[in-house]
Amino acid sequence: MCMRCEDRSEQIGCRLSWSLLLGAVAAWLAIRDLCPAYAADVAARADVTGRSRPAFAPASAAERRRLREVVRAAFLAARDGWSTDEVLLNDQLNRRFLDECRKRMPDADPRHCNWALLNLRKSGALRGLRARKRRHDRHDEYLHAAEIAARFLEDKYQLSIDRVLCCPRLRDEFDRVARSVAPDVEAYRLRKAAFGLRKARRLRPELVVRIADWGRRVMTFPAEEVAANPDLVPDAPGVYIFRDQTGYLYIGESSNLRHRVAKHLDHSDRKSLARYLWKNGLEGITVELHAFDPQSKARSRSVRRAYESELIRSRHPRFNIAP
Template sequence: MPIRHSSQRSRLSPAVTILVGLALAISISSRCFADAPQAADDAVAPDTVIDEAFARSSQGFSSDELLVRDDLRADFLKAVAQGTGLQDTSKWSDDQRRQLFLRLLGLRKAGKLTTSATRRAQPIDSDVQVIAEMAGRAVMDRHRMTTDQLLADPRTYRELTEEARKLSPDVDAYAIRRTLLRLRKTRRLRPELVLQVADWQRKVTTYSLDELKQTDVPKRPGVYLFKDASGYLYIGEAVNLAERLKQHFDGSHNAALAAMLQSPRSENVSVELHVFAADSPASKSAMRRAYESELIRSRSPKYNVRP
């Protein structure tokens, strides 16, 4: 069977897209975001201890700056430990650290921090914005979390750096985190509507091209995103991801993508896979195409025709 061009598959009318969204919302709204990270527990440490720890460790910077700097994070945790009588922070779990950072952000949002910022961080290179957005979206899509939740959790904090360095191995991790905060403030990282209306039961994984060619790609429905440090290159969907990706590697029907994959620049290309479970709404072609279409519309891959 001939491969149809993704731009043709993606052209859903607004009416169809709305109907798909409504169907998803009605059929599985009760499951929507059921596994999203929960808010911080007030009992992690008293508010006064967290407030005092911030005052002692922030060096005059904001809570946002503390959240993205390794040294300030470490100093904050030590100050909390001293305030609670628990000196050995090395034995704290990632969950405990996450809860403390979320509690700090909660106090900031409630206007309960008694220490105001008196210093501004130095400007950073804006050239990392594209990488920060792609890396941040990959992690947030994978774990269904917000920017604050991503940065508060030590595991996803590290994962963000790993994602960014798949696109640009030498990129500065601090610059990525700072840029992610700026994108959050401008609402650039809000999840697409189609991702908000349902639990898609997906697994999101990023591979370099070499890793992908050595990976047993699932023969399942999914969406795939080719990308490099310049941005998203091509987004497509398939009922069988393994088969579709093999077709791209053997000679993609998209001339621009085929040229990229055959060029030395392909060394810097990675592929993000959104693999859907058997009972996912995306097992239905129309639903999967709506998902693909919305990603193409919002992320503007270079080699797709926008729907």
């Protein structure tokens, strides 16, 4: 009996409400258990973003202290005079570091080891360890490729570039995206360029995204595939981005991404973009889509325009007029 219900009618209503709630929960659990595809999809998304429970996830303060001790000792054994950033970003050094972690903690998760190392550096726990070896690279020629990949992964998984590069699987995805823009640049340089952008505070998420949740999905398609099969693009409200190996080309918003993107690929009403596509063709052009739930506030044009304006300010596309 509910102690807050004073008369019998209220008690009956309260019991009915609880019965309906428990029934809904039971039905949801049954559907989840009976649908392997649902469970597999949730598990896959959780695993790729690093949000599932890993092989080793410190649950207590003592275990977290143990991980930090292991990571510090492994770093000292593997660094060979290099900085923490180099140990994180250089494949050979990172493999050596993770091997040293596993020697001391066989079930250590690479994501957690890399993340713990980065946090040791940020907290000043490695302050007395100066790097004796340094690489001085200029990233100007391919900085746009690092920015495109970093922003895409951050938007797609809602994770910082630090977390992306600490996770081996997401780092591989970063490499693929960045090298699709700058194929002649080694992955290490692109990662280091992305770290530099983050340190310069040039990868901060757009304010609109930080204060709103519109069920955003981020995806990319080659423009040639979209032209051949427009149904690849969802008929949902959102923002679209045209980019290629030179950087961001054009950013726009629409209440129906499928119709708007198809219009651009057929004959864009943005003359500068139309001339560029006519002159260079669609090969090498990527269409990046930020699609929103049709029932969200993004169905309002003013909301989409606010997000579009922030993307234009942060990405500086060639054929947009600055808002």
